[in-house]
Amino acid sequence: MGKRILILGAGFGGLAAANMLRKNLSAEHRVIVLDQKSWFMMGLVKLWILEGSRRLEESQTPLAGLNAKGIEYLNDEVTRIDTAAGIVEARNHGRIEYDYLIVALGAELVPDRIPEFVDNGHNLYDPIQVPKIRQRLLSMNGGKVAIAIMGMPYKCPPAPYEASIIISNIFAKSGASESAKIDVYCPAPVAMPVAGPQVSSVVVDTISKHGIRFNASHKLKSVSDRRLEFENGAVADYDLLIGIPPHRAPEVVRKCGLTAGADWVSIYKHTMRTAAKNVFAVGDVTEIKVGTLAMPKAGIFAEEQAKVVAQQIMDEIGAKPTAASFSGEGYCFMEVGDGQAGYLAADFYNQAGPVVRLDAPSKENYEKKQEFERTRIKEWLL
Ligand SMILES: Cc1cc2nc3c(=O)[nH]c(=O)nc-3n(C[C@H](O)[C@H](O)[C@H](O)COP(=O)(O)OP(=O)(O)OC[C@H]3O[C@@H](n4cnc5c(N)ncnc54)[C@H](O)[C@@H]3O)c2cc1C
Known part of the structure; x- marks a missing residue:
């Protein structure tokens, strides 16, 4: 019997999960992505628009490209999540059932x-x-x-x-x-x-x-x-x-009980599972505490978490034991002008406490930042 995997949100986390699942699961299993936006743009592009090296209009990639990859994209707003009944409601598509749900709805700005x-x-x-x-x-x-x-x-x-x-x-x-x-x-x-x-x-x-x-x-x-x-x-x-x-978790998430009255969805830090059966959450919508602080909200973490979730679902469908586990590691590039960027590397699950390193700025890092965007857009949407 084919499974129906429903992914809420086509940002960093949703796109990474959808692509990995689609590449690795046979066609009898459906991968459905819901997003109220019709395009994807990385957050980091906003800084290039501010700088003047990019225009908004040339930076938005249509999500409709997902359909050609065999991923069913629904341009719709999620209005209700009912994890007890195993359904999601969307404004135009109504009730959608799932076997696995991945909540990747990001953060809402207030x-x-x-x-x-x-x-x-x-x-x-x-x-x-x-x-x-x-x-x-x-x-x-x-x-x-x-x-x-x-x-x-x-x-x-x-x-x-x-x-x-x-x-x-x-x-x-x-x-x-x-x-x-x-x-x-x-x-x-x-x-x-x-x-x-x-x-x-x-x-x-x-x-x-x-x-x-x-x-x-x-x-x-x-x-x-x-x-x-x-x-x-x-x-x-x-x-x-x-x-x-x-920032806060989107209203639809706060209302469905996954935040348990807190600001963000709480998840198991290695598996991204929530307390609800077959419901995972990744990226900005979640909070993972490391000591007294929470892990930063960054696309690289949403992406890595999404891959861990996809692997677990693939293993479960294939009736295989899973070793997929989120490592708490990530990186990003900090722009300092003149076409240069520093490199921040982080290990938040390090046993002796989180370790974050900032390497000196270089032109090479700036180029890697541009490559970071290019490779993902190509892999996820083109
Ligand atoms: C200026 C700036 C620079 C950044 N630079 C970096 C960087 O260099 N490196 C890095 O790793 N990260 C960076 N980030 C952070 C990164 O953009 C986010 O952490 C990342 O997008 C989180 O991914 P996500 O999948 O959790 O959520 P998002 O990518 O925000 O995706 C959530 C999706 O859910 C959709 N959605 C929300 N509510 C609903 C609803 N009710 N119905 C339907 N759809 C809904 C939204 O439309 C959205 O597409 C930057 C962010 C900003 C603002």
């Missing part, structure tokens, strides 16, 4: 949690807003740019710092550097708590070489026209406010 941000600020993580941020930066003759990390955890911990360097380079090219000030406001006492104090201080040193100021323990409380108030009592003024909004 910019309106900070009063007046939506009216006064720009969301760095919204692909529609990034080209507008760039246009605004190009039209400025200096002034104060505030980059506020509005909550934790958020996707890709280095991204706000990469953005600050890109902005500083935009001002350097336009001749506005002299009269420009860039501040990064972070709610935590160090730049990237999950990477540890040492890597955090390298990050702060790197941005300070560009004249960018790092403001630790500054959690944004409210915004008014050109003025920021922080929970520590500090106030600051700005001409352009760029925010990384608070």
